[in-house]
Amino acid sequence: MIFPDINFFDIELYETSKGIVTPEDLIKFILILSFSVLLSRVLTIYLRRSLKDRVSKDVGEPILKLLYYGSLILVFIAILPLIGLDPSGFLLAGGVAGIVLGFASQNIVGNLVAGCFLMFERPIKIGDQVEINGTAGYVTDIRIISTLIRTYDGLLVRLPNQQVFTTNITNIVGHPVRRFEYTIGIRYSDDANAAIGLIKGLIDQEPFALLSPSPSVFVNDLGESSVKIVIRIWAPVNEWFGMKTRLLWNIKKTLEENGIEIAFPQRVLHIKNDSEKKPPDIENLIENKFEENECVLNFEERVLS
Incomplete structure (x- = not known):
């Protein structure tokens, strides 16, 4: 076969x-x-x-x-x-x-492309505190089309990725350290050097106050009713808010305990008394007014008759 x-x-x-x-x-x-x-x-x-x-x-x-x-x-x-x-x-x-x-779907495609750029460039991450186009809060999610932000008062805001990518982004926790600043006014009668020394002593007691960059305390301006002292301190980004609120109250109490008061706006009024000016004759004024009213009444009576 x-x-x-x-x-x-x-x-x-x-x-x-x-x-x-x-x-x-x-x-x-x-x-x-x-x-x-x-x-x-x-x-x-x-x-x-x-x-x-x-x-x-x-x-x-x-x-x-x-x-x-x-x-x-x-x-x-x-x-x-x-x-x-x-x-x-x-x-x-x-x-x-x-x-x-x-x-x-031009907007959808634009948001999709912007979402890809956000994921690779990574200007923000989930959990960061940011401010985007007037909306401040925590980033809860970064999606393909949109980014979700939970505001500080608990609202959930959805921002299109194209808007997020093309606008200014402020990442509050993007850098490991952050500076905060006070401006405190004391009276002209108080000792500014003593106030500066007391404030520096309080800063030295703070464990999270950074030594580099070093804090600075100095007289910045001579105002209308106070000597203005500026305080600038660097702190870790995770501790700066608690330290900022705590230190401000400690500064106020320490200054008051040492006789240094926080100044408040004051105005001095000068009242000039002119003794030569005589008070008006009340009786003559009343009599003249009465005569004017009488003439008017007589005129109305003549018209009516």
Whole structure:
């Protein structure tokens, strides 16, 4: 029995405008697609571990899915000629659909791109205290389209990422240390040097007052009713608010205990008494008014009669 010399990989499965498709082409298509799926999953796992400590899960997962499915779609379109299909039709349809969707959702696309930039540039992180476009509070989440901020009074504000990325961002805890400042006015009769010494002693007792940059206490201005003393102190960003409120009250009590009072606005009024000016004659004024009224009454009576 004689078997025909036929190579399995050369068998013609079907014919398209691109040529004849054989089992070899079909196997290549399946192998390349399978390897792409495996490689994309490995890269996704690696990126998920790398972004775990940088972005939240709600932010990282959409990015990973976008990269995963986007890479598979590109590979799928690239190997379509192996099975006799022309990818130009898919590219044309996808381009038209992309243009239509782009015009229909410009703001969404802008927020999406801005969200990606925020995630990679990382000017803010979840948990930071920020002020963005007049809204101050804690960053609770950074999403693909928007950023959520919980204000200090408990309100949840949603800001579009395009607005967040294109406006000024003040990150209150972005730097590890922060400076705060007081301006305290004392009376002119009090000793300014003694007040400065007392304030410096209180600063030295604060464990979180930084020595570098060093604190500074000095007379800054001679006001209308007080000598103004400026106090500038650097503290760790996590301790500065508590230290600021505590130290201000301690300064007030210490100054008062040592006879130095916090000045308040004062005005001196000078009243000039002109003794030559005589008081008006009340009786003459009353008599003149009475005569004027009588004339008016007589005139009305004459008119009526």
